[in-house]
Amino acid sequence: MRIVRLVWTGWKFHAKSLTLSGFYLLTAAIQPVIFASIAFFMFKAGAREGTLLYVSLGAGLMGIWSATLFASGGAIQWQRWQGTLELSIASPAPFLFVLLPMTLASATIGLYSLIGTLLWGRLLFAVPFEVADPLLFVAAVPATVMGLGLLGLVMASTFILWRNANALSNLLEYPIWLVTGLLVPISLLPGWVAPLSWVLAPTWGVRAIRDAALGTGEPLAAIGMCLALGAAYLAIGSLTVRYFENLARDRATLSLT
Amino acid sequence: MTSLRVFFVGGLTSYRALFYWLTPWVYVPSLLVAPIFQILLFVYIGRSAGLESDEFYVIGNALQYAAIPCVFAMGFAIGGERYQKTLGSILVSPARRLPLFLGRAVPVMLNGAFVAAFSLAVGGFLLGIDLPASALAPLALVVLVCAISCTGLGLINGALGLRVRENAVLANIMFGLLLIFTGANVPLDQLPGWMRAISEVTPLTHGIEAARLLADGASLGSVDHLIGQELLVGFAYGLVGYGLLRFLEWQSRVHATLETA
Numbered sequence: 379m380r381i382v383r384l385v386w387t388g389w390k391f392h393a394k395s396l397t398l399s400g401f402y403l404l405t406a407a408i409q410p411v412i413f414a415s416i417a418f419f420m421f422k423a424g425a426r427e428g429t430l431l432y433v434s435l436g437a438g439l440m441g442i443w444s445a446t447l448f449a450s451g452g453a454i455q456w457q458r459w460q461g462t463l464e465l466s467i468a469s470p471a472p473f474l475f476v477l478l479p480m481t482l483a484s485a486t487i488g489l490y491s492l493i494g495t496l497l498w499g500r501l502l503f504a505v506p507f508e509v510a511d512p513l514l515f516v517a518a519v520p521a522t523v524m525g526l527g528l529l530g531l532v533m534a535s536t537f538i539l540w541r542n543a544n545a546l547s548n549l550l551e552y553p554i555w556l557v558t559g560l561l562v563p564i565s566l567l568p569g570w571v572a573p574l575s576w577v578l579a580p581t582w583g584v585r586a587i588r589d590a591a592l593g594t595g596e597p598l599a600a601i602g603m604c605l606a607l608g609a610a611y612l613a614i615g616s617l618t619v620r621y622f623e624n625l626a627r628d629r630a631t632l633s634l635t
Numbered sequence: 636m637t638s639l640r641v642f643f644v645g646g647l648t649s650y651r652a653l654f655y656w657l658t659p660w661v662y663v664p665s666l667l668v669a670p671i672f673q674i675l676l677f678v679y680i681g682r683s684a685g686l687e688s689d690e691f692y693v694i695g696n697a698l699q700y701a702a703i704p705c706v707f708a709m710g711f712a713i714g715g716e717r718y719q720k721t722l723g724s725i726l727v728s729p730a731r732r733l734p735l736f737l738g739r740a741v742p743v744m745l746n747g748a749f750v751a752a753f754s755l756a757v758g759g760f761l762l763g764i765d766l767p768a769s770a771l772a773p774l775a776l777v778v779l780v781c782a783i784s785c786t787g788l789g790l791i792n793g794a795l796g797l798r799v800r801e802n803a804v805l806a807n808i809m810f811g812l813l814l815i816f817t818g819a820n821v822p823l824d825q826l827p828g829w830m831r832a833i834s835e836v837t838p839l840t841h842g843i844e845a846a847r848l849l850a851d852g853a854s855l856g857s858v859d860h861l862i863g864q865e866l867l868v869g870f871a872y873g874l875v876g877y878g879l880l881r882f883l884e885w886q887s888r889v890h891a892t893l894e895t896a
Contacts, residue, residue, distance in 0.1 A: 404804045412811035416820050417680060423825040424684030542660040549664035552672030562679040 381475050388479025389486070396449070396487045403490065405448065410441030410491040411498045417561055418503045431506065434499040435591060436560040439584045441491020442526055443554055449484030450530035451547025453477060454537050464632055467623060474531075474619045478612075481530035485523045492519070510593025518590045518601050522583030525604040528611035529579050535618040538626050560584050579607045638734040645730070646738025649712055666746075670700035670754035671761070677820050678762060687822065689762045694846050695819030697755035699839055701782045702813050705747040707806045709789030709876075712739045713796040723893055726884055736793075736880060740786050740873075747782035766850050773855040774846055780862055781842035784869025788838050790876025797883040798892070817843055838872060841865040 396402050414437030421429055454477075457463035466476045499505035509515045533547070556562060557571050558580040564572055575581040586600035626632045677692040716722035725735070752775065759766060766774065792809060796802040814820060816830060817839040823831055834840045845861035887893040 400801055400804065404801075405807060408808055409811055412815060416815055417684075419815075419821040419825055420680055420684045420686050423822065424686040542658065545661040545664045549668055549672075552669060552676050556672065556676045556679065561676070562683050566679055566683055 381472075384471055384475050385479050385482075388476065389483050392480045392483035393486055396483060402445070402448070402487065406441055406445045406488055406490045407494045409444060410437045410495050413437050413440055413561075414495040414498060415502075418499065418505070422503075430499060430503060431591065432588060433561060434495050434505050434507075435492070435588050436584055438492030438495040439522070439560050439580060439587065440555050441495065442485055442488030442523065442583075443558075443560070443580055444551055445488035445491065446481060446485045446526045446530040447533070447547045447551055447554075450481050450534040451537060453480045453534040458633060467627075467632065473623055474535075474616050477534055477619060478527075478531055478615075481534055482524070482527035485527035485530060488526070489519070489523065509591045511590045511597065514590035514597045514601070515587065518583070518586035518597055518604075521601045521604045521608075522579070522587060525579030525583050525608040525611075528608040528615065531615040532611050532618060535615050535622055538619075538622040538632075554578065554580060557581075558584065577607065579604050579611070582607065638731050641730045642734035642738040642741075644738075645735060646741055649739045650742035666704055666750045667753055667757075670697065670703075670750065671757055673700060674754065674758040675761075681820070690759075690764045690850060691822075691847065692820060693758045693762055693764050694755065694850055695817070695843050697758050698751050698778065698781050698843050698846055699813055699817055699819040700754050701747040701751035701778070702785050702788070702810050702839070704750050705743055705782055705785035706789040706792050706809050707803070708743040708746065709740065709786060709793040710796050710802040710806050712736075712743070713793040714802045717796070717893075726887075726893065732881060732884075733877070736790065736877065740790060743789065744779070744782045744786045747785055748779045751778045751781060764850075767852055770849045770852070773849050773858075776855070777842050777846045777849065777858075777862060777865075780865050780869070781839055781846075784838035784842065784865050784872065787869040787872030787874075787876060790873050791879060792876075794876050794879035794883055797880070797887055813837065813839055816840070819843055836868060836871075838865070838868055841868065 414434055417433045417437060418430060421433055454463065457466060467473050469476070496505075496507055500507055533550075537546070557564070557567065557575050558578050559575060560580065564575050564581070582600045582603040585595065586597045586604055589595035589597035589600060674693055674696045677696050678689050681687050681689070681692050713722070716725055755774070755778070758764075788809060789806075792802065792805050795805055799805060815826075816834045816837045818826075818834060819839070823834055823840070823844075826834065841861040842865040845858040845865065848858050848861070849855070
């Protein structure tokens with residue numbers, strides 16, 4: 379119960395903090411709109427207008443991933459700059475549950491991207507937004523946010539030892555967009571990419587959201603995969619957080635100053 | 636003589652200071668690996684949409700990526716001084732502003748050209764793009780010109796850093812707009828008229844067009860007007876950036892906002 383309260387309070391706190399960050403909101407809202415616009419123009423010029431909602435949803439997910447990645451890269455570093463990292467780690471609450479709300483909140487704020495791109499597509503490119511299965515769509519969105527947030531947790535935990543974690547998070551933006559099929563069908567990519575995409579939550583998240591919106595495939599199975607991967611990430615994250623935290627204590631490198 | 640020293644020594648020192656935090660651990664992922672993935676992403680979107688050849692996206696995105704080092708670094712050149720609490724000292728110094736800021740711009744330009752050339756070479760190699768040997772030297776010139784024009788835009792970003800704290804947001808937005816308006820990914824004739832009009836005065840548009848023509852076998856002489864236009868656009872942005880720097884420096888003194896922006 380105390381853990382639930384900690385995660386809930388932390389999530390609310392970080393969601394509010396991120397909402398006040400102009401940098402974060404602009405990045406979350408504008409970047410996916412720009413990528414969506416490029417994709418709209420490209421697909422329109424390529425005479426594939428029927429796929430514009432597909433593009434719109436994918437671009438929205440790109441924004442959620444960027445937001446998660448950005449916060450995961452910064453989660454440790456921001457605390458380090460503010461001098462609160464040692465306090466958080468020394469507190470009786472497990473550090474895992476201090477970190478988790480931060481990555482979950484960032485993935486949640488990424489929803490601005492999804493809403494922004496859908497609105498942008500509707501207003502400027504007349505992309506119809508008709509959801510085939512509203513109930514499953516509503517279920518798919520939080521499941522996706524959860525999956526991405528927990529993937530962010532695994533990454534954030536490995537960044538404890540790294541002063542330049544933000545650079546790695548920059549690096550992971552395009553590859554994940556590409557291999558999880560957010561804008562490009564995975565079938566178009568080399569065969570070895572497919573197994574890689576299966577262990578990444580955004581693959582299933584975008585599939586769940588698209589299938590629910592377009593009335594194709596099996597959204598429920600994709601939601602299940604997203605949640606199952608989320609549980610696996612949580613298990614991995616709990617191990618990596620403990621391991622890297624101990625390593626940082628042993629080497630006295632927590633503050634990395 | 637003093638101006639020359641400010642230009643060379645100041646520029647070099649500022650650039651080396653940039654590398655205090657821009658270590659290989661940051662430089663390689665952000666400036667050498669990320670552009671390759673940007674190229675791959677748009678190549679695959681292009682294939683999916685059935686729009687243009689791989690070469691179109693490799694050239695467009697490699698050159699467009701010069702914007703990251705140029706626009707961001709010029710922003711950091713000003714923002715970094717504020718962060719290190721040295722901006723006030725620099726601005727009260729009697730050093731002439733033109734060599735002061737241009738000195739900071741030259742290494743940024745060279746770095747931008749290197750990043751674009753590296754992206755073009757590696758992206759082309761990975762995707763099997765054959766560039767005629769005769770086009771390599773003219774392409775190198777175009778890459779350098781593109782970096783110059785991007786640095787002009789970067790100077791505006793740096794100047795705005797005197798008034799706006801979130802310099803990186805501006806740089807991100809500029810980078811995103813360049814992705815659309817330069818024709819890096821969408822052929823200009825597919826854009827609405829008003830966007831095409833903006834493209835004409837956007838850095839990189841003419842440079843990317845020239846590079847694509849050169850890669851298709853055109854001679855340097857046949858694209859010299861495009862290179863000239865690109866240079867002209869770059870100088871115009873540089874001029875506006877410099878004017879803005881002087882104006883906002885004056886404003887910061889009048890309103891005492893140098894450290895609070």
